[in-house]
Amino acid sequence: MGAAILDLDQPSKVLYRTRDYLLTPELVYETAGFVPNVVFPCATLQDAESGRIAIYYGAADTCTGVAYAHVDELVKYIKNNSELAPGDSENYRG
Numbered sequence: 001m002g003a004a005i006l007d008l009d010q011p012s013k014v015l016y017r018t019r020d021y022l023l024t025p026e027l028v029y030e031t032a033g034f035v036p037n038v039v040f041p042c043a044t045l046q047d048a049e050s051g052r053i054a055i056y057y058g059a060a061d062t063c064t065g066v067a068y069a070h071v072d073e074l075v076k077y078i079k080n081n082s083e084l085a086p087g088d089s090e091n092y093r094g
Contacts, residue, residue, distance in 0.1 A: 001021060001023040001024075001041050001057065002022060003018050003022055003074070003078050004017040005017075005079070014085075014088040016079050016084075017083065017085055017088060018077075018078055018081055018082060022069075022077075023055070025038060025039050025059070029060065030059040030060055030063075030065070031060065033060025033062030034060060035062075036060050037060070038059070039058065041056070042058055044056070046071065051070045051071040052071075053069050053071060053074065054066055054067075055067045055068070
């Protein structure tokens with residue numbers, strides 16, 4: 001699972017896209033199951049007061065997991081570890 005930050009006014013413009021994964025199958029329940037070596041986000045919840053995000057994800061099509069992050073840290077990580085891909089709004093940085 002990766003992440004991207006889109007332009008608020010023109011969401012078809014990708015401003016930042018992680019070059020590496022934020023979440024990748026590593027644990028047994030993520031690497032062994034109906035569809036092994038797969039994790040995929042299903043839903044997120046954010047606590048506005050604390051800035052904490054809960055990311056619920058499927059693991060190997062067998063289990064459900066939850067990962068936590070903080071908005072400020074996540075945005076900083078995405079911006080510092082970004083690389084536009086072919087088809088993104090190349091050379092666009094707002």
